[in-house]
Amino acid sequence: MIRHSSSKKDSMFYFGVDYYPEHWPEERWPDDARLMAEAGFNVVRLAEFAWSKVEPREGGYEFSWLDKAIDILGQQGMKIVLGTLTASPPPWLMSAHPDTFRVRADGVRVTFGNRREYCLNNPVYHDYTRRIVTQMAKHYGDHPTVIGWQIDNEFGDRCYCPVCARAFQNWLHRRYGSLDTLNQKWGTVFWSHTYTDWSEIPLPLTTGGSPNPGLALDFFRFSADSYVAYQQMQMDILREKCPKHFITHNFMGFMYDGLNYHALAEPLDFVSWDNYPLMMNADAARMAIAHDTMRGLKRSGFWVMEEQSGPHGWENVGPTPRPGELRLWVYQAISHGAEGIVFFRWRTSRFGTEQYWHGILDHDGIPRRRYQEVKRIGEELKRIRNMIAGSRCRAEVAMLLSYDDRFAFQIQSNNSRFSYSDHFQLYYEALHRLNVPVDIVSPRGDLSDYKLVIAPTLHITSEEIVSNLQRYVEQGGVLVITFRSGVKDEANAVVNLPLPGLLADLSGIEVVEYDSLLADGRNGLEFVIPRLSTMVRKTSCEVWCDIIEPKGAEVVARYTEDYYAGRAAVTQNNYGLGETIYVGTIGDVAFYHALMRWLLEKAGVEPLLATSRAVEVTAKERDGRALLFLLNHASQDEEVELEKRYRDLLTDKAVEGETTIPGKGVLILTQE
Template sequence: MIRFGGDYNPEQWPPHVWREDVALMRSAGISLVTVGVFSWSRLQPAEDRFDFAWLDEVLDLLHGNGIGVCLATPTASPPPWFTRAHPGAMPVTADGVRLTHGSRDTYCVNAPEYQEASNRIANELAARYGQHPALRLWHVHNEYGTTCYCDHCAPAFRRWLSHTYGEIGLVNEVWCTDFWSQRYGCFDEVLPPRATQYLSNPAHVLDYRRFSSDAMLTHYLAQRDILRPYGVPVTTNFVLGGWVPVDHARWAREVDVVAVDDYPESVEGHLAARAFVADLARGWAGGQPWMLMEHAPAAVRQADGVTRALPAGEARAAAETYVAGGASAVMYFQWRAGRGGAEQWHPAMVPLLSELAPIGRSLATRTPVRVESTRALIYDEQSMWAWQSPHLPTPFVDYTAITRRWHHAMGPPVDVLPIGAPLEGYSLVVAPALHMVPAALHKRLRSYVADGGTLVLTFGSGLTDEHSRTTPGAFDDLCGIRVARHRPGECGVRGVRDGRSGECGVCGVRDGRSGECGVRGVRDDRSGECGVGGVRDDHPSERGVGAKQHRPGEYGVWLDEIDPQDATVVLHSSEGRPLVTEHRYGRGLVRYVAADLPDPTPWARS
């Protein structure tokens, strides 16, 4: 069975509605619901008092109707009594502002009081419901991602640095602290990368993100270890996005099943975006089935803030896209929209059951797909973090959009892999804009090609090591080229008006129509319609092998000027610049794509 359901918040409704809900769930083929994600203030209305009677009734009602429960620990939203009693556990921004109660995620994972309260409520839930017959899965917390810079975090960060590097001299070395007289004499001198006069050290910021990911992981592991003895799988839901300081590839090793939330940002191309996430989740899961824990029912909330309904039939197409990528569950947020609160206008399942119920009934008869592929794309969240640094020569490289474009160009099936995954058995590996490349990965990529694999590298690959230290020419020998100069930020070296931001210039995005002409450049389902630099690609036939010419103005957000050396040029610009080269290395082949091409399809395939 592929499970079907969504987030259920019965505490927002009177008991007579619960019975109506369960009857609707049965008729719609709902087999699993997530309960309790934001229920802390109901479950523990005061520090010395718990109330589980309502949850007892809900779980019994669901079980009596054959509906399984994914039971959450509610630690993503502490109740008002907690934040009033422990104001020092509230998060502090990089600017030094301590946030107040009034939303979700009002906590610092490094605050001892919050850690203690989280473990206490997890223990209470485990003891009461660990043997409940409705229980199918534990759901720890919700969408980890809150970053804090408070005085609890500072000593925790120093301990993390000490554990990671051993001695302060190595921190100075990898952070290059002699620049701007930042050299530290001891760990006690190191602070979180709070707001400062000008640019922060990018290596400092990068390590703080790693520390934040590990600190949140420690919080998750404490609850997981409380829940695991009851013999039910434990997970947490991975939320995706550039703002999230979580290394999900690292976390995936600590969950019993990978679970992701996916919210595409545009109706146009949403199926291609979902296919990328499905392959990404499967890669984190090591090829095993994974869960879609949340997505919006039959709608997309776009990057511009507008919620748009999907065309008729595309809710099923969305579900089938996830299933084709190996999903073992298709879940929505949310079952029934609340009458009030911050997400009262978020789409919900109940008004759409005529469209959604047939999906659920169909999935109930099927089993998860096992995807086999001989082609892989490497995606690294830490490289995404590195591309976000404000010190870079351009702010317009959208790493995830670039990798998604290459993923779409490759065509299914594709395995999206973290940098530590084995490459043996793949005939083709594509690594677009892989900013940070540790020495171990350099070695593995060379071995892969030498043994007969085909590797595609692009502009922006191997710019730095894992500490954000530049590594000029890191791939030159492998690619048979010399990168003479990086030319970022020109957004179509010719043919683009850089001075009219928003029309077709550096950002390349029409202000109200995100993704239609911009840095992403290509409507995901209509490759080559509108280039990265805002120039139409009217000659897709000119992308064949054989040193064809490429139209000017379509170099996108980055161009490497390269000297071919031992490589063969297979695509020139109309100005004669080498844009794509190929080089034999051992028994394999390396292809280097020096520009942010709007349609990389011919170069994304073996």
């Protein structure tokens, strides 16, 4: 269950848009503000890329244009979220300090022409950052219309410059204390990599070839930490100068795995993220997992700071959202925990790299179909706002997401067909298809409220993580772990133990061999537990096969082919009051569907509602009362069978029994 963190968020439901007044003549601003108000907006994000407008020359600050824009918007009832400007340093800065340009993994320094081209550890850039953020904070700290800040924009990209090399060496010094410890943990004795001076430690540049896994993992951690530190540097200024404002940062959903989002989220008041459904093929589960991941970072509601409102694209134009989709996606976001929705962007830019990243309005500024749809949402939200405000998501199933593991698999994917994210999604999708709410949380988090916990490829383990899991299972939890769990210690070395390493006790097995399947290699799987074999008798598996010797566990499924035919592939082990299921391979959709139904029964978790595949069902809870969201992702109508009598908040009509949801349509039901 996600608990609501105390924060500077108020109970207001924010609905608005990202706006770039600096792109358009001032005469247009009042019209834009009026159209926004008519769309039902109450919040606008401004200025995250406006550094050169605010400081056109070094030390010369110009706030008047922004003050004016804020005034015009404020008069139409908008509240303002401001960017801290650091996402796009002006040419005068970068030209004067070419060392501040980021260096890529191939050792090449980037040049001017895009955004976020800076090295985030560069001391000169730090100075400029502190100066501009301080100016902004001082100017807007007491502004009545401003309610909060977004730090920079979509943090990402590792820098491999000499400044970072020195910073990395210092970071390692702090982490390991001595070179002897570092050499021992990383196993630098391999290939004579033993370092005799901190300055000898290289970055894992691609010019260095396939790196030592310990070095590479630590560098990825160091990069992630550098972003946390850079964010904190900005937050410290804002906290001091704008104590009443909230601070957030816009994250990038589930798929992005370059930073440690748990650590980055920690100091923020709440998480925001940028939701572009058409970059996920508008796939319901892929959008859902992103929302749930974002909600799980702080176990709390979040904002969508950029919600797709038109075709996206840089050099190429993406497909256009179909009628009804903008609305559908907004309600999906809300149902998964969004407490603010900010569309990206108001009007499509006529110039710049993002010329084809469309907003609600087209280049010509004329409101057309997409504006009308947004306006409809605005009207609906005005009506139901009070009925959904303060509602919270509630899940009995958790999945454990580890950024350390993501980094480790970036370095060594173990099998070229293996993807941590894809594998994680297989489990998520099986639950999503059954309409079972899921929390996505850190393996270090409190698991006591969950009935079922799934930890796919829990690769890097520590005593801390293992104790957390043991505690959970001992007290009656049902835990699922999979192949490649327990393989690595925290220095990315393989444990000096039979696999699954520190998880052996919990799982009651020993992995005596494994077979990494190339190309289209497959094996067969057969369930031996009656409840499962009645659902699916035989199925196939791929990518990886752990050959398991039960050491107390019971066999759930076994292989049917090759020299390990008959050996265990999936096992179940009683541990304390709970049990651990170990899944040694990757199955197909039918396999996960059956497995999940069995696990839910075992754990006593009830799906929300049985529906056709196109209809997603999610739930929120408010004052002890459930809100059921029925989201039809298909273009055609879909039928659902409601066993109880409900009222639909959107139409304010009663519904029960066989009910039709129109294509791309939404019902928000409360039991009458």
